[in-house]
Amino acid sequence: MKTRSLARRSMRQKDDGRYRSATSYNVAYRTRYGALCQGLAEDVLALRQFKRYRGKVQLIFTSPPFPLNRKKVYGNRQGEEYRAWLVSFAKRFRELLTKDGSIAIEMGNAWEPGKPVMSTLAIKTLLDFLDSGNLYLCQQFVAYNRARLPSPAQWVNVERNRVKDSFTHIWWMSPSMRPRADNTQVLKPYSSAMTRLLSTRKYNSGRRPSEHTIGSCSFLRDNGGAIPSNVLLATNTQSIDEYLEFCRQQRLPLQPARMPKVLPEFFIKFLTQEGDLVLDPFAGSNTTGAVAESLDRRWISIEPNQDYVRGSIGRFPQLMKRKLQT
Numbered sequence: 001m002k003t004r005s006l007a008r009r010s011m012r013q014k015d016d017g018r019y020r021s022a023t024s025y026n027v028a029y030r031t032r033y034g035a036l037c038q039g040l041a042e043d044v045l046a047l048r049q050f051k052r053y054r055g056k057v058q059l060i061f062t063s064p065p066f067p068l069n070r071k072k073v074y075g076n077r078q079g080e081e082y083r084a085w086l087v088s089f090a091k092r093f094r095e096l097l098t099k100d101g102s103i104a105i106e107m108g109n110a111w112e113p114g115k116p117v118m119s120t121l122a123i124k125t126l127l128d129f130l131d132s133g134n135l136y137l138c139q140q141f142v143a144y145n146r147a148r149l150p151s152p153a154q155w156v157n158v159e160r161n162r163v164k165d166s167f168t169h170i171w172w173m174s175p176s177m178r179p180r181a182d183n184t185q186v187l188k189p190y191s192s193a194m195t196r197l198l199s200t201r202k203y204n205s206g207r208r209p210s211e212h213t214i215g216s217c218s219f220l221r222d223n224g225g226a227i228p229s230n231v232l233l234a235t236n237t238q239s240i241d242e243y244l245e246f247c248r249q250q251r252l253p254l255q256p257a258r259m260p261k262v263l264p265e266f267f268i269k270f271l272t273q274e275g276d277l278v279l280d281p282f283a284g285s286n287t288t289g290a291v292a293e294s295l296d297r298r299w300i301s302i303e304p305n306q307d308y309v310r311g312s313i314g315r316f317p318q319l320m321k322r323k324l325q326t
Contacts (some may be wrong), residue, residue, distance in 0.1 A: 029310045031316055034289050034299035038309050041281035042085075045092045053300070057096040058180065058276035059104065061267050061288055063259050066108035066168075067121055074192040083125045089281070090133030095280065100180040102271045103135070103173045106143065106263065108163055116162055126171055136177050141170040143263055144233040145173040170232075170263070173270075185269045186236045187225025197223050234260040243285060246314025255308045264291040272297055286312035 024241045028038045037044055037142070044050055048203035067082040087306035093103050110119035131136055190198070197203050197219060204215040210267050236258060238244070264287055268278060274296040283301035285308060290300035293316065303309050313319045 006035050010304075012277050029316075029319055031289075031293055031319065033293050033297065034186045034301070035303045036283060036286055036303060036312065037300060038237060038304065038306065040304045042088070044302050045089070045096075045281065053279075054095050054276070055098060056277055057279045058098050058101045059268065060093050060096065060102070060279045060281070061121060061178045061264050062280045062282045063106035063257070063263075063284070064282045065257075066124045067125075068166045074215075079121065083121060083128060086125055087128045090135065092210055094133045094135065094175055097175060098180075100176050100178070101174065102138070102181070103133075104141075104170055104267045104271070105129075105173075106168050106170045106259070108168045111152050116152075116159070117263055122169070129171075130173060132174075133173070133219060135173040135175055138172045138177075138179060138181075139230055140175050141172065141232060143168045143170055143260075143302040145235050145260075146233070147235045147237045167291045170267075172267075178269065180273075181271050183227055183270065186226070186266055187223070188228050190226050194219075194226065205318040228266075232262065232266060234262050242317065242320065243311070246320050247311045250310065250314075252311040253307050255305075255311065258285050259287040261287055261291055262287040264294070268292055268295055268297060274313045283312070284308060290315035 005284075021160070026038045028036045044315070097103070107122050110121045111117070112119050126137070129135070134253060144167045146166060148164065149288055150164040151154040152162070152165065156164050201220055203214075205214045205218070206212050239308045243258075244254065246252075262278075268291060272278060275296050278288065278297050278299045280301045282301070283289060283303040286301050286303065289299045289301040289312075302314075304310070
Protein backbone atom coordinates (compact mmCIF):
# COMPACT_ATOMS: atom_id res chain seq x y z
CA MET A 1 0.00 0.00 0.00
CA LYS A 2 1.34 3.42 -0.96
CA THR A 3 1.91 6.06 1.70
CA ARG A 4 0.89 9.66 1.17
CA SER A 5 3.28 12.35 2.36
CA LEU A 6 1.86 15.47 3.98
CA ALA A 7 5.15 17.30 3.53
CA ARG A 8 8.56 16.76 2.01
CA ARG A 9 10.03 13.37 2.86
CA SER A 10 13.35 13.97 4.54
CA MET A 11 13.04 11.58 7.48
CA ARG A 12 15.73 9.00 8.13
CA GLN A 13 14.37 5.54 8.94
CA LYS A 14 16.32 3.08 11.06
CA ASP A 15 16.18 -0.71 10.97
CA ASP A 16 13.55 -0.92 13.72
CA GLY A 17 11.11 1.10 11.60
CA ARG A 18 11.27 4.21 13.80
CA TYR A 19 11.63 7.72 12.43
CA ARG A 20 14.27 9.90 14.06
CA SER A 21 14.01 13.36 12.54
CA ALA A 22 11.16 15.83 12.74
CA THR A 23 10.63 17.38 9.32
CA SER A 24 7.61 15.40 8.10
CA TYR A 25 5.33 12.49 8.66
CA ASN A 26 3.57 10.01 6.41
CA VAL A 27 -0.04 9.01 6.31
CA ALA A 28 0.39 5.25 6.11
CA TYR A 29 -3.29 4.68 5.32
CA ARG A 30 -6.68 6.31 5.45
CA THR A 31 -10.16 4.97 6.14
CA ARG A 32 -13.62 6.47 6.02
CA TYR A 33 -13.16 8.19 9.37
CA GLY A 34 -9.46 8.35 10.10
CA ALA A 35 -5.80 8.08 9.28
CA LEU A 36 -2.69 6.50 10.77
CA CYS A 37 0.44 8.66 10.71
CA GLN A 38 3.83 6.96 10.81
CA GLY A 39 6.34 8.77 12.98
CA LEU A 40 7.32 9.44 16.57
CA ALA A 41 4.53 11.09 18.57
CA GLU A 42 6.80 13.82 19.94
CA ASP A 43 7.84 14.71 16.38
CA VAL A 44 4.45 14.51 14.70
CA LEU A 45 2.64 16.53 17.37
CA ALA A 46 5.26 19.28 17.14
CA LEU A 47 4.92 19.76 13.39
CA ARG A 48 3.26 22.79 11.88
CA GLN A 49 0.93 20.55 9.85
CA PHE A 50 -0.54 19.07 13.02
CA LYS A 51 -1.44 22.46 14.52
CA ARG A 52 -4.69 22.46 12.53
CA TYR A 53 -6.07 19.98 15.10
CA ARG A 54 -5.62 22.33 18.06
CA GLY A 55 -8.84 22.63 20.02
CA LYS A 56 -10.56 19.97 17.92
CA VAL A 57 -9.78 16.66 19.65
CA GLN A 58 -12.53 15.44 21.96
CA LEU A 59 -10.63 12.48 23.41
CA ILE A 60 -7.00 11.43 23.62
CA PHE A 61 -7.07 7.78 24.56
CA THR A 62 -3.76 5.98 24.64
CA SER A 63 -1.51 3.44 26.29
CA PRO A 64 2.12 4.63 26.12
CA PRO A 65 4.97 2.18 26.69
CA PHE A 66 5.06 1.31 30.39
CA PRO A 67 8.13 2.12 32.55
CA LEU A 68 9.14 -1.53 32.83
CA ASN A 69 12.52 -2.59 34.23
CA ARG A 70 12.95 -5.03 31.35
CA LYS A 71 13.40 -3.51 27.90
CA LYS A 72 10.75 -4.44 25.33
CA VAL A 73 11.08 -4.63 21.56
CA TYR A 74 8.61 -1.76 21.10
CA GLY A 75 10.80 0.55 23.17
CA ASN A 76 10.22 1.76 26.72
CA ARG A 77 11.97 4.32 28.88
CA GLN A 78 12.68 3.87 32.56
CA GLY A 79 12.87 5.90 35.75
CA GLU A 80 13.23 9.65 35.62
CA GLU A 81 13.77 9.56 31.87
CA TYR A 82 10.32 8.03 31.50
CA ARG A 83 8.69 10.58 33.77
CA ALA A 84 10.21 13.52 31.90
CA TRP A 85 9.29 12.01 28.54
CA LEU A 86 5.61 11.38 29.32
CA VAL A 87 5.12 14.67 31.18
CA SER A 88 6.46 16.52 28.12
CA PHE A 89 3.23 15.59 26.31
CA ALA A 90 0.89 17.21 28.85
CA LYS A 91 0.85 20.72 27.36
CA ARG A 92 0.71 19.39 23.81
CA PHE A 93 -2.27 17.20 24.63
CA ARG A 94 -4.13 20.04 26.32
CA GLU A 95 -3.63 22.32 23.31
CA LEU A 96 -5.27 19.71 21.08
CA LEU A 97 -8.34 19.22 23.27
CA THR A 98 -11.70 20.91 22.98
CA LYS A 99 -12.73 22.90 26.07
CA ASP A 100 -14.71 19.90 27.38
CA GLY A 101 -12.38 17.25 25.98
CA SER A 102 -10.69 14.41 27.89
CA ILE A 103 -7.41 12.54 28.16
CA ALA A 104 -7.42 8.89 29.26
CA ILE A 105 -4.00 7.27 29.71
CA GLU A 106 -3.41 3.65 30.68
CA MET A 107 -0.46 3.15 33.00
CA GLY A 108 0.98 -0.07 34.38
CA ASN A 109 2.62 -0.49 37.75
CA ALA A 110 6.39 -0.19 38.16
CA TRP A 111 8.76 -1.99 40.52
CA GLU A 112 12.13 -0.96 41.87
CA PRO A 113 14.91 -2.74 39.93
CA GLY A 114 16.05 -5.85 41.77
CA LYS A 115 13.84 -5.15 44.79
CA PRO A 116 10.48 -6.66 45.88
CA VAL A 117 8.97 -3.19 46.35
CA MET A 118 6.82 -1.09 44.09
CA SER A 119 8.03 2.14 42.54
CA THR A 120 6.15 5.39 43.04
CA LEU A 121 7.14 6.47 39.53
CA ALA A 122 3.61 6.16 38.15
CA ILE A 123 2.15 8.31 40.95
CA LYS A 124 4.84 10.97 40.54
CA THR A 125 4.34 10.97 36.77
CA LEU A 126 0.58 11.43 37.19
CA LEU A 127 1.04 14.39 39.54
CA ASP A 128 3.61 16.04 37.27
CA PHE A 129 1.45 15.44 34.19
CA LEU A 130 -1.56 17.07 35.84
CA ASP A 131 0.52 20.02 37.00
CA SER A 132 2.31 20.55 33.70
CA GLY A 133 -0.91 20.40 31.68
CA ASN A 134 -3.01 22.32 34.22
CA LEU A 135 -5.46 19.42 34.19
CA TYR A 136 -8.05 18.02 36.57
CA LEU A 137 -8.05 14.34 37.54
CA CYS A 138 -11.68 13.45 36.83
CA GLN A 139 -11.53 9.81 37.93
CA GLN A 140 -9.15 6.89 38.14
CA PHE A 141 -10.04 3.52 36.63
CA VAL A 142 -8.64 0.03 37.10
CA ALA A 143 -8.32 -2.31 34.11
CA TYR A 144 -8.32 -5.81 35.60
CA ASN A 145 -6.83 -8.67 33.58
CA ARG A 146 -7.62 -11.90 35.41
CA ALA A 147 -5.71 -13.92 32.77
CA ARG A 148 -2.46 -11.98 33.15
CA LEU A 149 0.66 -14.07 33.65
CA PRO A 150 2.27 -13.95 37.12
CA SER A 151 4.65 -11.04 37.51
CA PRO A 152 7.10 -9.77 38.69
CA ALA A 153 8.43 -13.32 38.14
CA GLN A 154 11.28 -13.16 40.68
CA TRP A 155 9.03 -12.24 43.58
CA VAL A 156 5.85 -14.08 42.52
CA ASN A 157 7.16 -17.30 40.94
CA VAL A 158 10.63 -17.79 42.40
CA GLU A 159 10.69 -16.35 45.92
CA ARG A 160 6.91 -16.52 46.35
CA ASN A 161 6.72 -13.43 48.53
CA ARG A 162 4.35 -11.35 46.36
CA VAL A 163 1.11 -12.03 44.47
CA LYS A 164 0.74 -11.43 40.75
CA ASP A 165 0.24 -7.91 39.44
CA SER A 166 -2.99 -8.15 37.41
CA PHE A 167 -4.24 -4.62 36.80
CA THR A 168 -3.33 -1.31 35.23
CA HIS A 169 -4.60 2.16 35.99
CA ILE A 170 -6.33 4.47 33.55
CA TRP A 171 -6.20 8.15 34.42
CA TRP A 172 -9.08 10.24 33.12
CA MET A 173 -8.07 13.90 32.97
CA SER A 174 -9.48 17.09 31.49
CA PRO A 175 -8.89 20.85 31.40
CA SER A 176 -12.51 21.13 32.59
CA MET A 177 -14.03 19.94 35.86
CA ARG A 178 -17.09 19.00 33.81
CA PRO A 179 -15.87 17.46 30.55
CA ARG A 180 -18.36 15.90 28.16
CA ALA A 181 -19.32 12.54 29.65
CA ASP A 182 -22.47 10.42 29.65
CA ASN A 183 -22.61 7.19 31.64
CA THR A 184 -25.94 6.25 30.04
CA GLN A 185 -23.86 5.30 26.98
CA VAL A 186 -21.93 2.63 28.89
CA LEU A 187 -24.66 1.02 31.01
CA LYS A 188 -24.30 -2.66 31.87
CA PRO A 189 -27.13 -5.24 31.77
CA TYR A 190 -28.98 -5.51 35.06
CA SER A 191 -28.16 -8.45 37.28
CA SER A 192 -30.76 -11.19 37.63
CA ALA A 193 -31.51 -9.90 41.15
CA MET A 194 -32.16 -6.37 39.88
CA THR A 195 -34.30 -7.68 37.03
CA ARG A 196 -36.35 -9.62 39.56
CA LEU A 197 -36.66 -6.54 41.81
CA LEU A 198 -37.97 -4.45 38.93
CA SER A 199 -40.49 -7.17 38.18
CA THR A 200 -41.74 -7.70 41.75
CA ARG A 201 -41.22 -4.05 42.82
CA LYS A 202 -40.38 -5.27 46.30
CA TYR A 203 -37.21 -4.73 48.35
CA ASN A 204 -36.12 -3.76 51.86
CA SER A 205 -36.13 0.01 52.17
CA GLY A 206 -35.08 2.02 55.19
CA ARG A 207 -31.90 2.86 57.07
CA ARG A 208 -28.79 0.73 56.50
CA PRO A 209 -25.90 0.04 58.93
CA SER A 210 -23.82 2.38 56.76
CA GLU A 211 -26.31 5.11 57.81
CA HIS A 212 -27.60 5.49 54.26
CA THR A 213 -31.36 5.65 53.92
CA ILE A 214 -32.93 3.75 51.02
CA GLY A 215 -36.28 5.16 49.98
CA SER A 216 -39.31 2.98 49.21
CA CYS A 217 -39.16 3.97 45.51
CA SER A 218 -35.40 4.38 45.08
CA PHE A 219 -34.90 1.26 42.95
CA LEU A 220 -38.18 0.98 41.10
CA ARG A 221 -37.21 2.93 38.00
CA ASP A 222 -35.87 1.00 35.01
CA ASN A 223 -33.00 3.09 33.63
CA GLY A 224 -32.11 0.63 30.89
CA GLY A 225 -29.13 -0.85 32.69
CA ALA A 226 -26.75 -0.57 35.63
CA ILE A 227 -24.17 2.17 36.02
CA PRO A 228 -20.74 0.57 35.60
CA SER A 229 -18.00 0.84 38.20
CA ASN A 230 -14.52 2.20 37.61
CA VAL A 231 -13.12 -1.36 37.57
CA LEU A 232 -13.10 -2.65 33.99
CA LEU A 233 -12.56 -6.31 33.12
CA ALA A 234 -10.04 -6.25 30.27
CA THR A 235 -8.56 -9.59 29.21
CA ASN A 236 -6.72 -10.05 25.93
CA THR A 237 -6.51 -13.79 25.40
CA GLN A 238 -7.77 -14.20 21.84
CA SER A 239 -5.67 -16.56 19.73
CA ILE A 240 -7.59 -15.97 16.50
CA ASP A 241 -8.95 -12.73 15.06
CA GLU A 242 -8.62 -10.77 11.81
CA TYR A 243 -5.58 -8.85 13.02
CA LEU A 244 -3.68 -11.95 14.14
CA GLU A 245 -4.52 -13.83 10.95
CA PHE A 246 -3.50 -10.91 8.74
CA CYS A 247 -0.11 -10.58 10.48
CA ARG A 248 0.50 -14.30 10.08
CA GLN A 249 -0.38 -14.19 6.38
CA GLN A 250 1.86 -11.17 5.81
CA ARG A 251 4.64 -12.61 8.02
CA LEU A 252 4.61 -9.52 10.20
CA PRO A 253 5.55 -9.50 13.91
CA LEU A 254 2.65 -9.11 16.32
CA GLN A 255 2.60 -6.04 18.50
CA PRO A 256 3.31 -7.63 21.91
CA ALA A 257 1.33 -5.16 24.05
CA ARG A 258 -1.99 -5.14 22.20
CA MET A 259 -4.78 -3.27 23.92
CA PRO A 260 -8.07 -5.09 24.68
CA LYS A 261 -10.86 -3.55 22.59
CA VAL A 262 -13.07 -3.13 25.65
CA LEU A 263 -10.91 -0.27 26.97
CA PRO A 264 -11.07 2.20 24.07
CA GLU A 265 -14.67 1.16 23.44
CA PHE A 266 -15.70 2.11 26.98
CA PHE A 267 -14.02 5.51 26.98
CA ILE A 268 -14.99 6.43 23.43
CA LYS A 269 -18.65 5.68 24.19
CA PHE A 270 -18.47 7.39 27.59
CA LEU A 271 -16.63 10.56 26.58
CA THR A 272 -17.46 11.22 22.92
CA GLN A 273 -20.32 11.39 20.44
CA GLU A 274 -20.56 10.30 16.82
CA GLY A 275 -18.42 12.50 14.61
CA ASP A 276 -16.06 13.56 17.41
CA LEU A 277 -12.29 13.32 16.89
CA VAL A 278 -10.26 10.74 18.84
CA LEU A 279 -6.45 10.72 18.98
CA ASP A 280 -4.09 7.89 19.96
CA PRO A 281 -0.47 9.11 19.82
CA PHE A 282 1.00 5.71 20.80
CA ALA A 283 -1.11 3.52 18.56
CA GLY A 284 0.72 0.17 18.55
CA SER A 285 -1.58 -2.13 16.57
CA ASN A 286 -4.14 0.71 16.33
CA THR A 287 -6.92 -0.82 18.40
CA THR A 288 -8.14 2.69 19.28
CA GLY A 289 -8.47 3.71 15.65
CA ALA A 290 -10.33 0.53 14.72
CA VAL A 291 -12.79 0.89 17.62
CA ALA A 292 -13.35 4.59 16.83
CA GLU A 293 -14.04 3.64 13.22
CA SER A 294 -16.63 1.05 14.28
CA LEU A 295 -18.36 3.67 16.46
CA ASP A 296 -18.50 6.34 13.73
CA ARG A 297 -15.93 8.60 15.36
CA ARG A 298 -13.21 10.38 13.44
CA TRP A 299 -9.72 9.35 14.52
CA ILE A 300 -5.99 9.97 14.14
CA SER A 301 -3.36 7.50 15.32
CA ILE A 302 0.42 7.83 15.45
CA GLU A 303 2.88 4.91 15.44
CA PRO A 304 6.61 4.89 14.55
CA ASN A 305 7.22 1.17 14.01
CA GLN A 306 6.74 0.26 10.37
CA ASP A 307 5.92 -3.41 11.02
CA TYR A 308 3.23 -2.50 13.54
CA VAL A 309 1.77 0.02 11.10
CA ARG A 310 1.59 -2.59 8.37
CA GLY A 311 0.08 -5.17 10.71
CA SER A 312 -2.59 -2.76 11.95
CA ILE A 313 -4.15 -2.85 8.48
CA GLY A 314 -5.58 -6.18 9.64
CA ARG A 315 -7.95 -4.31 11.95
CA PHE A 316 -9.76 -2.72 8.99
CA PRO A 317 -11.57 -5.24 6.75
CA GLN A 318 -11.70 -2.99 3.66
CA LEU A 319 -8.00 -2.10 3.86
CA MET A 320 -7.09 -5.71 4.54
CA LYS A 321 -9.09 -6.90 1.54
CA ARG A 322 -7.34 -4.46 -0.80
CA LYS A 323 -3.93 -5.35 0.63
CA LEU A 324 -4.49 -9.08 0.14
CA GLN A 325 -5.59 -8.47 -3.45
CA THR A 326 -2.38 -6.63 -4.35
